[in-house]
Amino acid sequence: MAIVSTRLFGLCLASALLASAGTAMAQGVKVVRFLHNETDPPSMAFFNKAIADFERLNPNIKIEMESVSTDGRLQKVTASMNAKTMPEVFKILAEERMQFARKGYLVPLDNMVASIGANDYLDDLIVKVDGKIYDVPYTINNFSVLFYRDDLLKAANLTPPKNWNELKAAAQALNKGDVNGFVLPAGQNRATSLYLASLVWSAGGTFFDKDLKVTFNSPATVAALAFMKDMAAVSPKGIAAYSYGDMINVYLTGKVALDLYAPRLVATGYDTVPAVATQTKAVVMPVGPSGHAVKFISPNSFAIASPAVGAKNTAEAQKFLEFIVSGERLRDLSLTVFPHMIPPLKSVQAMVIDAAKDKLGGGSNPAELGKVSFDLSNSMSFEDEAGASWVDGKLVKAGLDNPYIGAIVARHIPAQVVQRVLINGEAPAAAAAWGAQEMQKIVDDLKRSAR
Amino acid sequence: MRNLTSETENRAIAALALLPSFAILLVLVALPTFSVALYSLQDVQMGEAAHPFVGFENFLWAWNYAPFWNALNNTLVWVFGSVSLEMVIGVAVALMLNRNFVGRGIARAVVFAPYLIPTVVAVLVWRYMFHDVLGVVNYFLLKAGLIETPVNWLSSPRVAMTTVIIVGVWKFFPFVVLAILGVLQAIPQDQYEAAKIDGASEWQQFWRITLPHLMPIFLLTALLRSIWTFHKFDIIYLLTGGGPVGSTTTLPVLVYQKAFADFEIGRAAALALITAFVLTLLLLLYFYLSKQVEARQ
Incomplete structure (x- = not known):
């Protein structure tokens, strides 16, 4: 027993010494x-x-x-x-x-x-x-730059699209063989939510009004969802699992003609697949049914x-x-x-x-792509979209703090709305109504827990 | 008197020696379990200091929550699909590896490799392989003329569960091989020799000698794999995140989504406890079967 006690004591002492030495070393x-x-x-x-x-x-x-x-x-x-x-x-x-x-x-x-x-x-x-x-x-990231394959557009005798109808027509014309006319994200993730947001805004809607009431169930949301449905038909079949990375990787395989996404696409392209990147040009986002294009910036x-x-x-x-x-x-x-x-x-x-003069292959590229990418006019993000409206052709934000949008985006409600249309085949109006209902539930929950 | 003192001292030493393990178990198992049980009876929202007591409301909510039943159904499909395939493939491969052939050592190393590769690495590789545009799986199937258009391995609600089962089986069938091979190598060879002398065919030898030896471990392995597969999270979450539209959301994935996407910790705790309850039933069955096997041996 005495031997055991001595050993235990020794063990404790050694542990204490080690611990104190460690603390001393960490001090400062x-x-x-x-x-x-x-x-x-x-x-x-x-x-x-x-x-x-x-x-x-x-x-x-x-x-x-x-x-x-x-x-x-x-x-x-x-x-x-x-x-x-x-x-x-x-x-x-x-x-x-x-x-x-x-x-x-x-x-x-x-x-x-x-x-x-x-x-x-x-x-x-x-x-x-x-x-x-x-x-x-x-x-700041601008998620609404339209990248296009200049060689494919020229071969099809097309010019860069300026509105949704032209975008749809170009994507349909370019959707041949193993080339997809377009690509969009439709996974249950933030990329899909922000994509839908910019389309809803470009169709003249918002998720919330100036009184922070849910306005998601609107003709603008229905129009945006219908547009996504049309564009999904000329996109790769697996978009229901796509997120940020896929928007770049798929385009850089050379199998996509038009890609409305962030300029990380060209930055990655010049590093990894210059053959595709050098054929890529960019224009500002095509305008929606509202007559405006509202970019999503993050x-x-x-x-x-x-x-x-x-x-x-x-x-x-x-x-x-x-x-x-x-x-x-x-x-x-x-x-x-x-x-x-x-x-x-x-x-x-x-x-x-x-x-940046020697970036993106040099020449006029950095200036041209930089100009389109750095153009943050008419842009919004989730937290400042509530109650935004157009006054005299200019986007005017209501300057509201929206305490609900974070939880709505974190729960991927907009992305789930997209999935209901593209995967389940639900009508855009029904999906918009479901989304508004889910958003309202979250708002009510947050209001209740705030009390 | 001396013996009594010595026995008391021995017990004290034993208790002292067990103390660290007990403390670790308390901190790592008992306290979290208690916390989850407590949370399941409270309305716990992420970051809220107040946790009002709600009784069994979270369990009632789970009962009426359609995604819970969907997740339970998915979990059963996932477990049954994965384990049944793992067992069939595992036994077949073990029987093959138990034979003498040139390069058997290499074949064994290759078979066990998936089990040794970290799950995250393996799943991310599979994710790219199953990509509709970039993936080699569709590429080879198209080249071979087996499909006409790319299969949506990860994005189709009808196919996604099959895809995660394929990856799960690939990752874990080597465990079955390992367990079965151990038994196969312990079967006395003289039984086979006697059977051959009596004119038994290969099939009869398998049916009358191999299978009876395998059966106890086969059942235990299947049950153990069912328990592990039931609470498997990483493969599904990394491959599909539970999607598309909830088609691969199993109970562990739903618990995670409730806790860390919806921030509803109380409800997530209730779902976790229900999952734990089902697992406990499976564990009890495992222990019962283990005892039966021991008694038989």
């Missing part, structure tokens, strides 16, 4: 966890370099980077929030901002924005929740989680965040996937266009 170095979904090799190389530079300048701070897929990001974030293990710096989308901020999960970043220069940001990009700024944009931001969801070193996190979302780092980040990553700072936009 603060860890900042950083979660993002920019997983393409150039962006990862950028972040690795930026982190190394930051750690060299700040030897007492260690950055631990975690990258997740775009489709898996929100699940990772919500799971971490629930488990109170949130990384300090994390990627946030505009539609998630209000919900997280009001729950106290985010740290205000007014000082950081002031330090970078609030006036340098593009209009409407800095959004306050209850008077405070909770996220800092690092890029401001991508970083936020800092609060201690309420397990974040620890928030002051060090702010220092790191400011380092990567401003100045030369922001320029370099934007250049990783030119012209997909549009910098939110006016001063950096000029730097990017200037530095």
Whole structure:
């Protein structure tokens, strides 16, 4: 017994010594966890370099980077929030901002924005929740650029389509042999939801009105769904599983003639399949039945989680965040996937266009594709679409904070509406009515839990 | 008196030695189980501090929730489809690998490879292989003239479940091979020799000698695979995410969607408990069968 007691004591002592040594070693170095979904090799190389530079300048701070897929990001974030293990710096989308901020999960970043220069940001990009700024944009993505195969259009004697009817006619004419006239996402994911959104807006509708009432069940939604149904007929048969990546990969096989998507398509194309990329040109999104084209833009931001969801070193996190979302780092980040990553700072936009001369095969390409891609006129995203209307040919937003849209998009309600039409064969009007009903349920649930 | 003290000391040492394991079990198993049970009786929304007690409301909700029954049905199809194919293919391959032939070692290594590849890697490769435009599966089938248009392996509600079953069977039939091969190699050869002398055909040898030896482990393996397949999440989620339109949403996928897409933790907990209940029934059956096998041996 005495021998056992001595051994146990020795074991405990050794454990205590090891633990204290570990604590001592860890003292002085603060860890900042950083979660993002920019997983393409150039962006990862950028972040690795930026982190190394930051750690060299700040030897007492260690950055631990975690990258997740775009489709898996929100699940990772919500799971971490629930488990109170949130990384300090994390990627946030505009539609998630209000919900997280009001729950106290985010740290205000007014000082950081002031330090970078609030006036340098593009209009409407800095959004306050209850008077405070909770996220800092690092890029804007324009999901509504029409890419087309110039060689195929010329061979068919077609010009780039300017409206939905021309788009449909061109896609039908080009849908021959193993070439699909068009491609669209129809999986149960955010890519499908945002695709439907821009079509609904271009048909003259919105998901919510200025009083935050659900207006999804409208002729505009029905028109958008009917258009998607028509376009699905000239798209690859497997679109019901498609998400962001498929919109690029399928086009780059050379088996798609027209692709309404984000400029990551050409950036990837020039890196991987230049034969297809060099035949690709871009024009602005064709106008819908409303006579307008409303682009879907997605401001991508970083936020800092609060201690309420397990974040620890928030002051060090702010220092790191400011380092990567401003100045030369922001320029370099934007250049990783030119012209997909549009910098939110006016001063950096000029730097990017200037530095991108040798991108996309050089010549006039960077300027032409950059011009179409960087055109953010008449654009909206989920969080600012409520109550938007057209006044004198100009898109006017109601300037509302929509606290419901985040939950609706996270539950993929718009995408499910698309699937009901394209997979189940439901009539667009019935699917729109179902979608509105589901949205209303979520609104009611959120109102009830807020009480 | 001395013996009594020594016995008490031994018991104390034993208890002390078990303490770390007990503490780990408490933290990793008992506490989460208790939390889930508690959540299932509360209205828990992601991030809400207040968790009002709602009794069995979440279970009642599940009973009336059509996607729950769809998920239960899908789970049964997934389990039955996967396990039955794994067992048939596993036994056939094990019988083949039990024979002497040139290159048997290589064949065994090849057969076991799917089981050793990490699920995430394997599933992502399969996902590309089954892609309607980019995938090699459609490419080869079209080249061979077996299909006229690409099959929507992952995007057709009628085909998607078959696709996930194919991947599941590919990944896990080696486990069946491993279990059955172990039994096959333990069958006394003199029984076969005696049967041959008596003029028994190959089929008769299989039916009268091999099958009776295999049956207990066959049943246990099938049950064990059913339990594991029942709560399998990663293959389905990574391949189809439960879609299209819920056609591959099994109970574990539904629990995940409720918790991390709909943020309804209380309802997800109720669904998880129902899943656990079904699994417990399967486990009880497993233990019962195990005892029967032991008694028989």
